[in-house]
Every structure is written in structure tokens, then in C-alpha cells.
Amino acid sequence: MKFSNANREETMRHILETTYDVIIIGGGLTGASILFDLQTRGVKTLLLEKSDFASAASESFDVLIYDKDTFQSLPKSKRNELQQLNSNLGSAFQFIPAVEVMSHHSPVSEQVKRRFLPFFKKDSVEQPVTKVMIHDQFKKPLQSFGRLTQTHIPFVDTARLTIDLIKASVALGADVMNYQMVTDLYISADAVKGVFVEDQIIGETHVIYGKKVVNATGLESGSWHNRYKDQSASKLTLSPRRKYQWLMDDTLWPIKVPLIIKGGVFSQTVTIIPKEEGVLISTIRQGDDMLRTHMVFNEVKSHLSHLLEQQVLNPDRVVTLKTVREVVTHAAKQPLAFYNTRPDVLTAIGSPMSNYRRYAALIGDEIVKQFKKEAAILYEASTTKERVIVSEIIEDSNEELPRFSQRECQLMTKYQLLPDRFEEYSQRVERLMIDYPIPKLLFIELLYTLENEGIYKAGDFLMRRLRLGVFLYTLHSEVVFQILRFLEYRLAWTREERSYYEREVKQFLEERNKLD
Known part of the structure; x- marks a missing residue:
């Protein structure tokens, strides 16, 4: 399934017709890394996020990794x-x-x-x-x-890392969907059969079927665990x-x-x-x-x-x-702690950044053990935590890069675009600029994220791209207007959606004094 919101109805139809081995709730780094780990094991996995992927990380500076426990x-x-x-x-x-x-x-x-x-x-x-x-x-x-x-x-760059993990997982066959809020678990005969979701764009409710659920909702994971835990599980209080x-x-x-x-x-x-x-x-x-x-x-x-x-x-x-x-992920006695909320629901509170892949591998091991135990198959340890995240690599094409400007090279590196693919987007954007006068490199980012990174709201695009550490300039209101026009056309927004997202963008930029 393509990582895009260009046709949400078709994507949602595919998801509703599929029964997943594992449904992951939460589109942050913890959820994305678990998704990647499970998908490399061949587990049919779906990731659901109630807002935009990496939304919390997009509102944060880049992260320095160091051991906060030992200083x-x-x-x-x-x-x-x-x-x-x-x-x-x-x-x-x-x-x-x-x-x-x-x-x-x-x-x-x-x-x-x-x-x-x-x-x-x-x-x-x-x-x-x-x-x-x-x-x-x-x-x-x-x-x-x-x-x-x-x-x-x-x-x-935690936001970029999260989205790259999701893209790599989708390339391996995973399904992902943002703006889908999980409201409840679907439990029948004392077993989880799926989740109830509410579409945050159109308001519809659905049931998505799955055999196991991973709760990776960050600060909300404690309340989720306490709500659904069985009698053998202890109450979870997060710091x-x-x-x-x-x-x-x-x-x-x-x-x-x-x-x-x-x-x-x-x-x-x-x-x-x-x-x-x-x-x-x-x-x-x-x-x-x-x-x-x-x-x-x-x-x-x-x-x-x-x-x-x-x-x-x-x-x-x-x-x-x-x-x-x-x-505070290291507050528990075990540094890489996760909790079995019930036999088919696992709560993952995350780990220090330095161990995010190892933590995902532990979750993957636990889930695969459960599946194999249920099928009476002997479990063997995996090596998924050693897998390199697969994405397009531009290192092999370094001899071609001198013909690109420094800003173009930075854009190719950021999105891991090969030169040929970058030129393809460049040519498409030049044709689109006739009707939508948006600066070329900004337009390339907009088109690429629309088609490959699940962007739907204009405010989310600006938040991802103009995070605090890279706020270098003021956006002209005419450019913002053209971004809204283009997304309205490509995503078939309703008039109400267009009005709401326009107010959202103006508020976002005015709060940061970045709109002239």
C-alpha cells in the first residue's frame, strides 16, 4: 500500500477488508520502530495514528542522545x-x-x-x-x-527518523493510516478481535480487525493499560x-x-x-x-x-x-520495560533514544513468541534489531551530484532521493508551477510528502518542514494561499475542510511570527 492520503477512501477500504496480525496504536518513534521490526519478521502489521505521524517530534528540536541515568x-x-x-x-x-x-x-x-x-x-x-x-x-x-x-x-532529527521508519515499513508491506483515532478495543469471547476507530477527517467510525494490539501511545499508554488490563496485570503509573x-x-x-x-x-x-x-x-x-x-x-x-x-x-x-x-522511559526498574496488559494487548512505553531499535526488537520477540506458542511452534531468537533501515541511498550517485545546487543536494539528502527521481519531481513541479506559483524547492517537498509521507493537512506539512530548529524565514501569505489551493485540488478537500485548515495554518504561523 502506498504511503499517501491522496485517496483515503481506497486506502481505508483496503484496511477494513484486511485482518492484521498486529495493530499498533501510536505513530511516534516507538510505534514506528515496532512497526519496522515486526514487518521485517513477516508479521502483517497496521499502524494507526490519531493525528499526524511524529506530531510531537515535529514540534520539538532535534535530540541529542546521551545516557541521562549515568550523566x-x-x-x-x-x-x-x-x-x-x-x-x-x-x-x-x-x-x-x-x-x-x-x-x-x-x-x-x-x-x-x-x-x-x-x-x-x-x-x-x-x-x-x-x-x-x-x-x-x-x-x-x-x-x-x-x-x-x-x-x-x-x-x-526524531520526526524525520520516525517518518523514514514508517516509509521503510510500508516498502516491506506494512499498512499505515494517520488521522484515525482508536476509541476502543473490539473484544469478543474474552479475546481481542480488533479496534474501533473514528476517522478524524470525516467523522466516520469503523471496526478494524486484528489478532493482537500494541499500545504505543506515549503519555496516554498508562491510562490505556489500566483501562484494559486483566486481573493479573498491575496498574501502570507513568512519570x-x-x-x-x-x-x-x-x-x-x-x-x-x-x-x-x-x-x-x-x-x-x-x-x-x-x-x-x-x-x-x-x-x-x-x-x-x-x-x-x-x-x-x-x-x-x-x-x-x-x-x-x-x-x-x-x-x-x-x-x-x-x-x-x-x-520518563527509564523510570521503571527495568530500563527496557513493556507490559502485558492482557494476553493479546501489549503496552510499550518506549525507551531512551539510544536503545530504540533494541527495544522494538524486544517487543517483536515477545509478540512472535506469543504467536508461536499459540501455534505450538518452537521459538527461535531473531536478529531484526541488526537490520539496517532500507531507504533510497544517494551515496552511489555522488558523481552526479555536482550538477545540483547545494540546496538541492540538501533536499535530496533529507528525503533520500536519488538524482533521477529528484529530476522527475523537478520536471513535474515546473509544469505545476504554471497554475500554482510556489517556490520550486518548497513545491518539490510539498509534492513528495503528499505522495510518499501521508501528508493531508497544510498545517502538518508546515510543522514538519518548519520545525523550531529550521525556522529561517517568513512565508508570504500568497505562498501559503497557493499551498492550500494545491492541497485542496489534489486531496479533494470539502469547502469546510479548506476553511478549517486555512485558519489552522494562519494560527500556526502567526504564533511564530512567520506570516507577513
Whole structure:
């Protein structure tokens, strides 16, 4: 089935006529990685998402991966594993050089210290910090604060990674559908037979048939588990936290390499990443209490100014900010925990980013074990967690790339488009631009995501493409109008849909001061 909403009626008819081995609820990274793992095993799988795929990740900055439990960067073996598994994802997964500043008085528990004592005794994980390009003016106060270590840390576009996983799964035969909210489980004779869904576009309700269900709904997974658990399953309480993120258009920040500052006066790890768009700042606060973002920012600013002995970060230069609620996935006693809600329903709360493929493999193992046990077949361990995500690779065509501009190459890398396919889209867009005057590269992205990534609402397209870290420019209202016209034509929107989605887009851009 093609990963597109261009004909939702036909897609929905196909889904309603199919009985699935597994239905996954939730279109985030956890659901997408489980979908990919199950599909590589030959399990007939469907993924349902109530809004847009990776909607939470699309409203967030890219993610730095590090071990939040031990306050340490990932071991070299783990980095190599992640690099190998995600080697086909282009700019969605890359390693960047960074400097870790570990406070001499880090709030690490005695249990963690005993477990990682040999690691803590090391003077340097990889290279001495003298090779890091930090001016002595700032290096000395940082060294007085804690130990400096040069390392390479994975820098991940979570939204892009999620969508690439879904696309790879669809290429293997999986079915996916967004804007379908699962309202209830269909249970007959004390066994799950499927799920009830409500179409968020047209309001219709349906029953989709399946043998097992995986609940991967993020913060909602706890309430789902408690609602459907059998008597043998214990109640699940998830620990939320809030991630505070800012993008600064600030020339005051003096250090031009990424910093990860841990411990000491910083109650939680703070990451500061200089990029072309500005300075990305991120920190996390445990618990669900909503603190004012400016209050948290001023706290971070105060600590950094005290540490570097000069004023840094201007609160008046904040370009944009975001607060995201997320699950503390390592809060359980088992770091890769999942729960058998009932014999045919499994709840997956997710894992730290560094283990997302291994976690999906554990879920896949559990489901396959259940199927084989029911069929009295001996289970054998699989190696799906070692499979590289298959997508179009442009590395073999590097000799052809010089004829493309830098922005065109960046677009090809982002969507993993081969040169021939990129030229095909380019030619189609040139013909369409006669009726829809949209900038060419923006139009190529619009057409590609419409046909290959399940876009339906104009606001979702802009949110995916213009996430906080890449908000570089203002969109002219005429361009937005043409995007709406094109989607209305290609997706056969009703007049009511067009009016609603237009208001949604205007609100989205006005909130970010990106509409002239």
C-alpha cells in the first residue's frame, strides 16, 4: 500500500477488508520502530495514528542522545551500533563533535557510582580537551567547574527518523493510516478481535480487525493499560517530565562548539548547540508541573553567566521556544520495560533514544513468541534489531551530484532521493508551477510528502518542514494561499475542510511570527 492520503477512501477500504496480525496504536518513534521490526519478521502489521505521524517530534528540536541515568555519553560500542543501523538515513542521524562538562560535584547516586566507578575514574573518554577549540578565557572556568571531555554525540532529527521508519515499513508491506483515532478495543469471547476507530477527517467510525494490539501511545499508554488490563496485570503509573527548548538569535554566546553541562548548580543536564539558525538550548525538568519557560530560561542563563564569568544569552533575543511533555522511559526498574496488559494487548512505553531499535526488537520477540506458542511452534531468537533501515541511498550517485545546487543536494539528502527521481519531481513541479506559483524547492517537498509521507493537512506539512530548529524565514501569505489551493485540488478537500485548515495554518504561523 502506498504511503499517501491522496485517496483515503481506497486506502481505508483496503484496511477494513484486511485482518492484521498486529495493530499498533501510536505513530511516534516507538510505534514506528515496532512497526519496522515486526514487518521485517513477516508479521502483517497496521499502524494507526490519531493525528499526524511524529506530531510531537515535529514540534520539538532535534535530540541529542546521551545516557541521562549515568550523566555520561554513550559508550563507543553503542555509538557504532547506532551509526551502523541508521547509516541510510542521511541528515536524520549524524554524529557531531561536542564537549561534555561533568561537574566535580555531580548529583550521581551511590548505586550508579559503584556500577560505573571504573568509568568515572577515567581522565578522558576519547581525546584530551586540549584539542577542543575553546578559548582559554572560557576553558579555565569550565575546567574549574568540572572535567572536560571531547566526544562525538548522535544528533537526531526524531520526526524525520520516525517518518523514514514508517516509509521503510510500508516498502516491506506494512499498512499505515494517520488521522484515525482508536476509541476502543473490539473484544469478543474474552479475546481481542480488533479496534474501533473514528476517522478524524470525516467523522466516520469503523471496526478494524486484528489478532493482537500494541499500545504505543506515549503519555496516554498508562491510562490505556489500566483501562484494559486483566486481573493479573498491575496498574501502570507513568512519570512525566517537561523538556524546555529555546532557539536563540544571539551573538552573545561565545563558545562555538556544542556543550553538554551536567551536575553542579544545574539541576538537570543543559545542552547548548550553536547552529546556523542560532543557538539551541535544551533542558529537562522532572515532574508534570508546568514552570514558566522564561523562568527556567533565566535560571539557565544565570548559571551560565556565573560559570563563564560574563553575561551570556539575551532573553530578548529568543526566536522561539517550546515545552514538550514526555514519558520518563527509564523510570521503571527495568530500563527496557513493556507490559502485558492482557494476553493479546501489549503496552510499550518506549525507551531512551539510544536503545530504540533494541527495544522494538524486544517487543517483536515477545509478540512472535506469543504467536508461536499459540501455534505450538518452537521459538527461535531473531536478529531484526541488526537490520539496517532500507531507504533510497544517494551515496552511489555522488558523481552526479555536482550538477545540483547545494540546496538541492540538501533536499535530496533529507528525503533520500536519488538524482533521477529528484529530476522527475523537478520536471513535474515546473509544469505545476504554471497554475500554482510556489517556490520550486518548497513545491518539490510539498509534492513528495503528499505522495510518499501521508501528508493531508497544510498545517502538518508546515510543522514538519518548519520545525523550531529550521525556522529561517517568513512565508508570504500568497505562498501559503497557493499551498492550500494545491492541497485542496489534489486531496479533494470539502469547502469546510479548506476553511478549517486555512485558519489552522494562519494560527500556526502567526504564533511564530512567520506570516507577513
